[in-house]
Amino acid sequence: xxxxxxxxxxxxxxxxxxxxxxxxxxxxxxxxxxxxxxxxxxxxxxxxxxxxxxxxxxxxxxxxxxxxxxxxxxxxxxxxxxxxxxxxxxxxxxxxxxxxxxxxxxxxxxxxxxxxxxxxxxxxxxxxxxxxxxxxxxxxxxxxxxxxxxxxxxxx
Amino acid sequence: xxxxxxxxxxxxxxxxxxxxxxxxxxxxxxxxxxxxxxxxxxxxxxxxxxxxxxxxxxxxxxxxxxxxxxxxxxxxxxxxxxxxxxxxxxxxxxxxxxxxxxxxxxxxxxxxxxxxxxxxxxxxxxxxxxxxxxxxxxxxxxxxxxxxxxxxxxxx
DNA sequence: CTTAAATAGGACCAATATAGTTCTGTTTAA
DNA sequence: TTAAACAGAACTATATTGGTCCTATTTAAG
Numbered sequence: 001x002x003x004x005x006x007x008x009x010x011x012x013x014x015x016x017x018x019x020x021x022x023x024x025x026x027x028x029x030x031x032x033x034x035x036x037x038x039x040x041x042x043x044x045x046x047x048x049x050x051x052x053x054x055x056x057x058x059x060x061x062x063x064x065x066x067x068x069x070x071x072x073x074x075x076x077x078x079x080x081x082x083x084x085x086x087x088x089x090x091x092x093x094x095x096x097x098x099x100x101x102x103x104x105x106x107x108x109x110x111x112x113x114x115x116x117x118x119x120x121x122x123x124x125x126x127x128x129x130x131x132x133x134x135x136x137x138x139x140x141x142x143x144x145x146x147x148x149x150x151x152x153x154x155x156x
Numbered sequence: 157x158x159x160x161x162x163x164x165x166x167x168x169x170x171x172x173x174x175x176x177x178x179x180x181x182x183x184x185x186x187x188x189x190x191x192x193x194x195x196x197x198x199x200x201x202x203x204x205x206x207x208x209x210x211x212x213x214x215x216x217x218x219x220x221x222x223x224x225x226x227x228x229x230x231x232x233x234x235x236x237x238x239x240x241x242x243x244x245x246x247x248x249x250x251x252x253x254x255x256x257x258x259x260x261x262x263x264x265x266x267x268x269x270x271x272x273x274x275x276x277x278x279x280x281x282x283x284x285x286x287x288x289x290x291x292x293x294x295x296x297x298x299x300x301x302x303x304x305x306x307x308x309x310x311x312x
Numbered sequence: 313c314t315t316a317a318a319t320a321g322g323a324c325c326a327a328t329a330t331a332g333t334t335c336t337g338t339t340t341a342a
Numbered sequence: 343t344t345a346a347a348c349a350g351a352a353c354t355a356t357a358t359t360g361g362t363c364c365t366a367t368t369t370a371a372g
Contacts, residue, residue: 003158064318091160102192108168119278185347202348217339219346
């Protein structure tokens with residue numbers, strides 16, 4: 001349905017909140033309370049984020065989670081990769097090879113893959129740092145422009 | 157899961173095939189045979205596309221479907237709108253208002269909406285005409301640039 | 313050294329969404 | 343009048359997802 005899963009949605013919420021206090025260690029209980037979400041669910045999300053090295057964890061009493069790197073170096077695309085089960089791609093056939101028997105002479109597939117590339121670039125260029133503060137309107141333009149690194153774009 | 161539904165996938169396949177023979181009328185049986193898909197499924201897709209005025213239909217014997225307008229004027233975004241149940245948006249809260257109680261002071265929502273806008277613009281700029289022939293590599297750049305109409309971009 | 317607070321991993325169930333099918337009705341060419 | 347074709351809607355089965363829970367491990371603090 002062209003939606004990110006709820007876990008991914010929660011992930012961005014949790015990480016964005018954590019990005020506001022970079023040095024603090026957050027326990028699941030802390031985050032659950034602040035964000036009004038169920039602890040087990042947040043826990044699940046953070047475990048997955050940990051496996052993908054977007055957060056670091058400290059086990060044991062007084063343990064918790066913290067961002068693994070500066071907010072500017074964590075992109076929405078990386079969060080999606082960590083929390084979605086399937087590989088990135090708007091259609092199954094364009095994300096994974098060998099799912100369709102007519103793959104050989106299918107003209108659509110290659111075009112979907114190009115679309116994927118562009119969309120992914122957009123998502124790759126939005127960082128947690130961008131999500132913390134409201135992005136100014138102008139930066140939509142910036143997002144698009146950055147999706148295309150080898151070009152120079154000038155305001156009209 | 158950040159995937160378009162299978163029906164949408166079929167839709168692009170069917171419409172792209174039809175775009176290759178603009179004046180022909182295609183029956184469901186025709187398309188099913190050529191594209192190796194089940195007739196009932198194709199039928200379902202075409203009915204939905206008809207309701208959204210992407211195809212016209214002729215009922216009765218020797219009837220069938222044809223594109224409602226030139227392939228260059230039908231975008232991937234329009235196909236998605238016709239075939240996906242939910243409104244466009246990468247997260248629920250950014251697609252529909254009032255799904256979340258903390259909507260008021262949620263900083264993420266607005267940012268997701270901006271991301272939606274950019275992604276949608278990309279999808280809006282890919283037409284069926286683009287899908288018929290393999291898009292040249294260069295046009296990825298073009299896609300991105302077009303997503304941002306009020307700017308001039310020049311090759312580096 | 314014991315306890316309690318935390319994370320890690322994995323299994324499991326319930327709810328939802330999707331895919332695909334089928335049925336009934338309507339239109340129209342031959 | 344019949345057969346080919348679309349229209350709409352309901353239904354079922356499957357797959358995915360969301361959410362919960364259980365057990366194990368780690369570690370600070372008393």
